[in-house]
Amino acid sequence: MAELIRYRDDEAVDHPAVTVDSFLDQSNANAVRVEPGDDARALIPHLTQLKLVEVNFPAFGDGRGYSSARILREAGYTGELRAVGDVLVDQVAYMRRCGFDAFEPDAALDPGDLAAALDRWPEVYQPTGDGRQPIWSKRHA
Amino acid sequence: MYKYDQYDQQMVDTRVEEFRDQTARRLAGKISEDQFKPLRLTNGLYLQLHAYMLRVAIPYGTLDSRQMHALADIADRYDRGYGHFTTRQNIQYNWIKLAEAPDLLADLAKVEMHAIQTSGNCIRNISSDHFAGAAADELVDPRPYAELLRQWSSFHPEFSYLPRKFKIAVIASDTDRAAMKLHDIGIQIVERDDALGAAFYVGGGMGRTPMVAPSIRDFVPLDQLVTYSEACLRVYNRYGRRDNKYKARIKILVHELGAEEYARQVEEEFAHLLGQGVEPPLAELERIKTYFADPAFQDASNDTIDRSDPDFALWVDRNTVPHKREGYVSAVISLKPVGGIPGDATARQMHVMAELAKSYSFDELRVMHTQNIVLPHVRKAQLYTLWQTLEAEGMGAPNLDTIEDIIACPGLDYCSLANARSIPVAQKISERFAETGKTAELGELKLKISGCINACGHHHAGHIGILGVDKKGTENYQLLLGGSEAADTSLGKITGPGFSEDGIVDAVEKATDVYLRERSDGERFLDTYRRIGMEPFKEALYG
Numbered sequence: 001m002a003e004l005i006r007y008r009d010d011e012a013v014d015h016p017a018v019t020v021d022s023f024l025d026q027s028n029a030n031a032v033r034v035e036p037g038d039d040a041r042a043l044i045p046h047l048t049q050l051k052l053v054e055v056n057f058p059a060f061g062d063g064r065g066y067s068s069a070r071i072l073r074e075a076g077y078t079g080e081l082r083a084v085g086d087v088l089v090d091q092v093a094y095m096r097r098c099g100f101d102a103f104e105p106d107a108a109l110d111p112g113d114l115a116a117a118l119d120r121w122p123e124v125y126q127p128t129g130d131g132r133q134p135i136w137s138k139r140h141a
Numbered sequence: 142m143y144k145y146d147q148y149d150q151q152m153v154d155t156r157v158e159e160f161r162d163q164t165a166r167r168l169a170g171k172i173s174e175d176q177f178k179p180l181r182l183t184n185g186l187y188l189q190l191h192a193y194m195l196r197v198a199i200p201y202g203t204l205d206s207r208q209m210h211a212l213a214d215i216a217d218r219y220d221r222g223y224g225h226f227t228t229r230q231n232i233q234y235n236w237i238k239l240a241e242a243p244d245l246l247a248d249l250a251k252v253e254m255h256a257i258q259t260s261g262n263c264i265r266n267i268s269s270d271h272f273a274g275a276a277a278d279e280l281v282d283p284r285p286y287a288e289l290l291r292q293w294s295s296f297h298p299e300f301s302y303l304p305r306k307f308k309i310a311v312i313a314s315d316t317d318r319a320a321m322k323l324h325d326i327g328i329q330i331v332e333r334d335d336a337l338g339a340a341f342y343v344g345g346g347m348g349r350t351p352m353v354a355p356s357i358r359d360f361v362p363l364d365q366l367v368t369y370s371e372a373c374l375r376v377y378n379r380y381g382r383r384d385n386k387y388k389a390r391i392k393i394l395v396h397e398l399g400a401e402e403y404a405r406q407v408e409e410e411f412a413h414l415l416g417q418g419v420e421p422p423l424a425e426l427e428r429i430k431t432y433f434a435d436p437a438f439q440d441a442s443n444d445t446i447d448r449s450d451p452d453f454a455l456w457v458d459r460n461t462v463p464h465k466r467e468g469y470v471s472a473v474i475s476l477k478p479v480g481g482i483p484g485d486a487t488a489r490q491m492h493v494m495a496e497l498a499k500s501y502s503f504d505e506l507r508v509m510h511t512q513n514i515v516l517p518h519v520r521k522a523q524l525y526t527l528w529q530t531l532e533a534e535g536m537g538a539p540n541l542d543t544i545e546d547i548i549a550c551p552g553l554d555y556c557s558l559a560n561a562r563s564i565p566v567a568q569k570i571s572e573r574f575a576e577t578g579k580t581a582e583l584g585e586l587k588l589k590i591s592g593c594i595n596a597c598g599h600h601h602a603g604h605i606g607i608l609g610v611d612k613k614g615t616e617n618y619q620l621l622l623g624g625s626e627a628a629d630t631s632l633g634k635i636t637g638p639g640f641s642e643d644g645i646v647d648a649v650e651k652a653t654d655v656y657l658r659e660r661s662d663g664e665r666f667l668d669t670y671r672r673i674g675m676e677p678f679k680e681a682l683y684g
């Protein structure tokens with residue numbers, strides 16, 4: 001397992017995340033793992049209790065986790081949102097845009113490539129809740 | 142025509158640099174081919190049978206002479222001196238080297254072009270009516286809406302790893318010239334109570350399970366267009382099937398859920414997204430619209446066409462289309478010379494078309510999904526000179542919408558997925574009908590050929606369709622009848638057992654003979670087929 005990359009200042013949760021099903025059952029955990037087929041909206045009633053949501057990418061080409069991330073951020077979740085699994089350096093910029101602020105990739109990311117990828121895009125076309133001002137908004141400022 | 146501002150330019154420039162870096166990392170072995178594949182696909186680069194193929198986006202099929210010249214230069218510099226215009230209003234080059242692709246993209250960016258999202262499981266180039274801005278029957282020019290959606294869908298971080306590719310078409314007239322209902326999302330701009338809005342049709346498509354898109358919502362207000370689109374995509378991204386590539390298009394989701402249930406889920410997501418501020422202000426749409434204002438038409442109401450040259454008169458009858466302005470027409474340049482490769486143009490022909498656009502059509506060209514090129518705004522008085530140049534350059538074929546105006550996918554000559562060749566079949570058919578002289582007699586007859594079930598040649602939507610299949614290791618062709626991509630969209634039906642390469646040419650001729658025998662006044666092939674049904678054709682083919 002490669003190291004954890006975080007873009008947050010708070011303390012990382014140091015115990016494993018539980019599945020969505022068992023979280024909804026036992027409900028005293030503060031870390032949960034969302035699989036691609038899970039409905040992220042099921043977590044919405046419990047967001048204040050959560051400190052960590054891991055979104056698993058078993059294969060990088062399965063993009064459901066991007067929607068899960070945005071849904072949680074749109075619902076007001078402010079805890080750590082961590083992409084885990086088959087997370088590649090060419091995906092992290094889009095993941096950041098969708099609200100992820102931590103990464104735990106299966107294979108280590110080259111720090112230089114990672115910095116370049118995150119630095120790449122000075123402008124964006126769409127608002128996605130990450131606070132970046134879209135081009136249309138600058139045009140009509 | 143839309144012009145990039147500093148932001149749009151920066152986006153494509155950034156993309157070129159990103160891909161240059163990705164290609165370098167691939168060539169250095171830092172990323173695997175599996176990991177690289179979606180990155181190159183989203184930059185238009187396919188690995189085909191013999192080389193890389195690069196697909197360049199021509200948003201809603203519109204381009205100017207500077208861009209057409211650049212496409213010609215690219216054909217010379219990076220390919221073998223020609224390009225291939227596609228059914229998605231794009232252009233493809235078939236002989237590209239990976240290491241040169243970043244330079245090619247940089248050349249495109251210099252003329253406000255790109256290959257972004259022309260392939261891969263993302264939102265593809267948005268297509269539209271090739272007569273937009275010129276057609277007499279349009280409510281408004283649909284292209285500003287297509288451009289708004291182009292910007293929204295470009296580099297959309299949530300929708301870059303969809304279950305499958307996603308195609309959107311936008312039209313604004315009741316006559317559908319873009320096969321709108323055969324797209325993942327088809328949008329028609331409509332008017333209600335003096336306000337414009339968008340009717341959404343979702344879940345159409347060709348491929349192995351062809352479907353005509355059902356209506357999902359008959360009116361989305363213009364200031365919610367992006368939000369509603371985002372809702373449609375989010376439901377698909379979350380629930381579209383990912384277990385089976387052949388069931389991953391949105392048409393399967395809509396079909397399995399039912400249009401009503403899909404629409405309900407979209408409404409729920411839509412209601413939620415309305416509070417998220419994803420919609421650009423209407424001022425942005427207004428800004429885009431200014432680029433699509435009418436060109437400075439002259440008073441051409443006294444223009445006449447001198448029909449004394451019969452060849453020219455024939456071309457005028459076949460290849461020009463009425464225009465909203467008196468004295469103007471839209472002129473179609475056929476890329477279907479008899480015996481030629483449908484949609485191919487040489488670099489020289491592209492340069493010529495660019496110059497013609499500059500001289501005669503307010504510097505504008507359009508790519509049709511039927512793989513021809515339109516000069517949208519030509520004065521009648523200038524048609525003869527225009528036609529003479531076309532004739533001299535091998536682009537004067539008077540065969541728009543005839544049986545020679547064949548749509549064909551690249552097929553086994555280029556495509557790694559193909560079962561059979563499409564191009565030679567197209568060549569043989571056009572030669573056969575040109576020889577027998579029946580083309581004129583047959584009138585409007587749309588013939589479409591795909592080299593495999595993926596249906597890039599839209600064979601389901603042809604009045605006559607041909608599908609290449611593999612029959613115990615040899616190329617075999619099925620015949621379909623009765624498809625249409627127009628406002629009366631329908632899907633063709635297979636006649637029966639398939640034919641060999643020469644057999645299919647004979648079969649097409651037999652089918653047209655049935656039509657000539659059975660037709661009543663004014664009926665097109667499609668009308669006769671719809672009236673008399675499949676039986677008489679079957680009898681002629683297999684009886």
Ligand code: SF4
Pocket residue numbers: 550551552553556557558559560591592593594595596597598
């Ligand atoms: S229809 Fe099949 S053979 Fe033709 S281009 Fe598409 S995938 Fe290739």
